[in-house]
Amino acid sequence: MEHDQLVTESLKSENWSEGFESFITDENGSDFMNDDVCFPEDLPFAYIFIPTLYFMIFLIGFFGNFFVILLMVRKQGNKRLVDTFVLNLAVADLIFVSTLPFWALSEALGYWYFGEGLCKFSSFAIFVNRCSSILFLTGMSVERFLVVTKHWESRTIGTKKNISISSGCIWMASLLFGIPSLIFRKLISVENKVFCIDDQTSTTFNLVMFIVTFLLPLTVILFCYGSIFIKLQGHISLGKRRNNALKIIFAIIGAFICSWLPFNILKVFYIFTIARDISLSCQALKALRWGFTISACLAFTNSCANPIIYLFMDQQFQQQIRNNFPALCSMKATTQSSALTLSSTESSLLFASRKKLTPATSIQVGGTKRKKEGLEVSSCIAKPGPQLFKGSNFKMLL
Template sequence: MPAMHPTEPWSPSPWAGSEDYSGSGALEELEELKLCPSWDLPYSYAYIPVLYLVAFAVGLLGNAFVVWLLAGRRGPRRLVDTFVLHLAAADLGFVLTLPLWAVAAALGGRWPFGESLCKLSSFALAGTRCAGALLLAGMSVDRYLAVVKLLDARPLRTPRCALATCCAVWAVALLAGLPALAYRGLQPLPGGQGSQCGEEASDAFQGLSLLLLLLTFMLPLGVTLFCYCRISRRLRRPPHLGRARRNSLRIIFAIESTFVGSWLPFSALRAIFYLARLGALPLPCSLVLALRWGLTIATCLAFVNSCANPVIYLLLDRSFRARARRGACGTIGRLARRVSSASSLSGDDSSLFRSGACSWGSFQPVQSVSGPL
């Protein structure tokens, strides 16, 4: 059959190609009907693997440091610390899969690691993305209760409730990742050039994926926006919050904004992709190519988010920078006396705390004041 004219609508068949996360996009040419021609972004096989490996290195070191900092902290932990700790663990699980997708991108989408690793890495991506969105929504609700409903919410703002919420988030995330185990696997690349790690293009999976996208991203996003709109209204009215608490809110808002900015383009394009696969949204060939390239860029943007939070802490939190310098000192840091940290990650706005900062000869105490997030 001759190729379809570029202006003719595209209605994908259930046996359309599959999606991969290597950066090569989500829409493959229909082999049976030879519909829309498609091309990868120029030189994507070169810069996408480098981007993934940089995100892996930064995300591994940064998130592991955050987990070490909070998990090893003695004494009572604030409620928001629980959310930050689990969020860092989710990002850590995400970045561990990035070297696999970097290799696949360098090979033009070919997956050399077998079907088991394909399923497990896809499961990890789906589960940790869902966990990240839900944990940030939980953090937003906690901030809303702490700022807007301070007195009324005390029975809900307990360490047991925070831990139970995080456990519930992980349970939902594991369930959200199960379709990847069932429907993702090795799919043949066009032209018989090997196999890629992709999904079965069945209508059942497309509909289920669209539903999960709405429930695990759009719904938490709506909750987050509602909470921060109410918080913003509260901040404009007296009595005004102290500087420390405002700074903590600013850090959390930066984390939330970065997550939304990174994942919203991917989620929006994926929703269009699912609708097109289901035949509910016919597309001309020019839009098919734009969707493919857009998903390539959006996937890179979303994956880089896994290393963003430690960078935000480093840029906006003085005490975190001090702790990072202290950790980088190695042996000198271990010889210094244990000090408390008063950052957006730990602390109390009724106290003054000191963090060790590294110098060439010895530790110089750096004083930092911060409040509960």
């Protein structure tokens, strides 16, 4: 997978070879080996913690993204362009997390068990997910930017033609960037153990991937949501609606940056050392290896965080839950409705279309019916997360 690729590349650098032996340059610039061979060292108990974390990401990500897809497919009425992005993003994350059990078992065993075919496919799936996820997030940012700041209508942007073109271009670009994984991923044998590694170490390719899959999308996202922030700041009358909208903005940006920034910082550093032909000490290489392992795990959690952000913070998704799964709404109907219920203008300011919304009416909790925006729905709290995923530790993902 992605961190395995860079870790194994470091093993093949001048400091660590595939046989885990090479010359290391000491502080005085002299070369030494034999007694001072620099052996790669994994994190303590990594064979336990990493597989456990991968399985947690798999379970939460699989059911979370599957639930998002189910809601989007069953959604009635006209679909917005942002809905299509959410659906495609969930599909990409679902494909990715489906490969995690293979990598979890591989981490537990200490070698690759599933043959070259799955080695290539699972690596291909990771690259495609990485590209498509970030590009769809960027597309959502641009769409919200046009709707909120330029006053474009969502139904005007989200025509079938625009949806097909935008989604098709993103998937084609993602598949294109994933092709090198199919070509260069292979199995190697080291000390009677088989490993799934990437056999190309092109710094140019890695630099292009960094720019396309992180730096450029991050710039676009920050610009779009920065503009939205300024726009909302200029509307003092929004009050609580503005605050809720800003919370969604910070959640989107925060999850993206917190998940991917540490990994990409290490990646830039690694590319720089390769390009400059810089020799690292044994301790530095060990720290880099550990850093890639931890930061990659953190990046993978983004596939679990996305359903939380785009499902549980969007009033329209919550409305779909109430309409499609009314039984879930009666689990805990004794909660204070005024504290947990958001009006459509408050929670969907960034995700809903720019149609005029009516204020939310008062709600009586306790299994009764309520009227809201001309629709009669079952009483339900606005945040169904704890009921749908009871016992899951979401705090580690946000």
